[in-house]
Amino acid sequence: MESIYLDHAATSPMHPEVIAVMADVMQNYYGNPSSIHHLGRSASYKLEEAREVIAKSLDVKPHEIIFNSGGTEGDNTAILETAFSRQTQGKHLITTRIEHPAVLNTMRYLEDKGFEVTYLTVDQKGRISLDELQAALRTDTILVSIMYGNNEIGNLLPIKEIGELLKEHPAYFHTDAVQAYGNQTIRPHEWGIDLLSTSAHKVNGPRGVGFLYKNDDIRLPSLLHGGEQEEKRRAGTENLAGICGFAKAVELLTLEERDNRAQAYLQFTKMILQSLDEAGIDYEVNGELENKLPHILNLRFNGIASDLLLMKLDLKGIAISTGSACTAGNVDPSHVLEEMYGKNASEVKESVRVSFGYGNTEAEVQRFIQELIAAIQQLRK
Incomplete structure (x- = not known):
């Protein structure tokens, strides 16, 4: 009896071409991208090549892509570092009640730290109200974090409209695009998205790798502290094979x-x-x-x-x-x-x-x- 896998929203099988690329990188590009010798330089070249592929998929600058371990790290970085770095401007955040646990649990953590979070409700079709969002916005609102597409029911949320609504507001706009990236056309610059998180394993790439898009127009400290990788924005030796596999998965889409x-x-x-x-x-x-x-x-x-x-x-x-x-x-x-x-x-x-x-x-x-x-x-x- 052959298995039938219909749980791709949880994780997806790796594409054979992704596996082949990763095997090649592990075998032939084993240098540390931060090293200055020729093996390090060749690894660094592969890293930046992958960054360009990823950036092109969103029509953003390569510099705006920060590689990390996946959606959970991306969500945590976007939310926590926005909250802690902007708390002198306000301590109010807005999200929805149907976000992924990586967002909801991070928001609850911030509530324990003295921040105030407004959770937007949904109707019986899983839709949020833009009027409720507008009414929730305050002068001390520093972040709005709303997912692009829901991982359980599949609903697409009104991201373009939210970006338009926030044009004249100083709040940063973050979207968890883990389920949407790779099957939706997403244009952060056009739609006012400041921060966007993804995971490779949802698009037939490897687990344990993703990226956070950060608009160059906003300031955001690093969540992890250590080395100077990712232009000091995310410490830790890069998962080069995983990143190259992710880029190949995106290239195939x-x-x-x-x-x-x-x-x-x-x-x-x-x-x-x-x-x-x-x-x-x-x-x-x-x-x-x-x-x-x-x-x-x-x-x-x-x-x-x-x-x-x-x-x-x-x-x-x-x-x-x-x-x-x-x-x-x-x-x-x-x-x-x-x-x-x-x-x-x-x-x-x-x-x-x-x-x-x-x-x-x-x-x-x-x-x-x-x-x-x-x-x-x-x-x-």
Whole structure:
């Protein structure tokens, strides 16, 4: 029985060409990029080559890319260093209630340190209100941190509109773009984004590497202190193989490739929903079907416990999830669904996330549909 992996929002398999690039770097470019001898210089050249590839994907300057260990470090750096370096100007921050734990837990930490955080609410479709954001803005607001696309329900948040709203306000604007980067066209300079965090492992790159985009127009201290790597903005010897692998993954995501993937994922979604309708399955889509990340589909099956459904599918070699992988290993309910429906709502314990990615085929999705319907029918009995 072949496994079917439909949990790409948690992590994605590495592309073979990424693995090949990383192996070459590990074997032939093992010098420290900070060393001045020829091996160090060749490693430094590879590092800057990768930085240019990444910068081009966002249409920003190479200097504005700071390589790090991934989304969590990027979120922490953007939020903590903005808060601590600007606290003489104000101690108020704004975010949403459906952010990734890397943002929410960092905000809670800051609350313990005397900062005030406003958490924007969402409606039952997972949408925020721009009017609520505007009303929350104060003269002492120093940071607005709102994710680009939600990792559980796939909703795209109004990033362009928020950037426009903040044009005349001194608050920095940070977005966690971990789920969106690689499948959405993002233009930080045009849209007023000051800080943006990503992770390579969401786009078929390696784990443990990412970058923080920092607009040259803002000041931000380093979160880590030590050596002078990344122009003194992020201490620690660079993960050269991981960075080059990340750059290769980004290089492979051409506009044509992204469009082809998006169309395939939309077709997969259509196949699933149509088959559920034909089988008479009682279900609801959590979030929106329009204005969303194409690779994420969150479904609620009325009366079916999500953990039991996951176990049945897992026994058939099919991997899906109930939400964020960063809360794996426990049975905590989805905070995103709780904010949408309420803490005790049945939707919270009856919903699963299906997320598509590189390597998925129509044949796999058809088999998933068959096993999903069979599992639901068995559990209903």
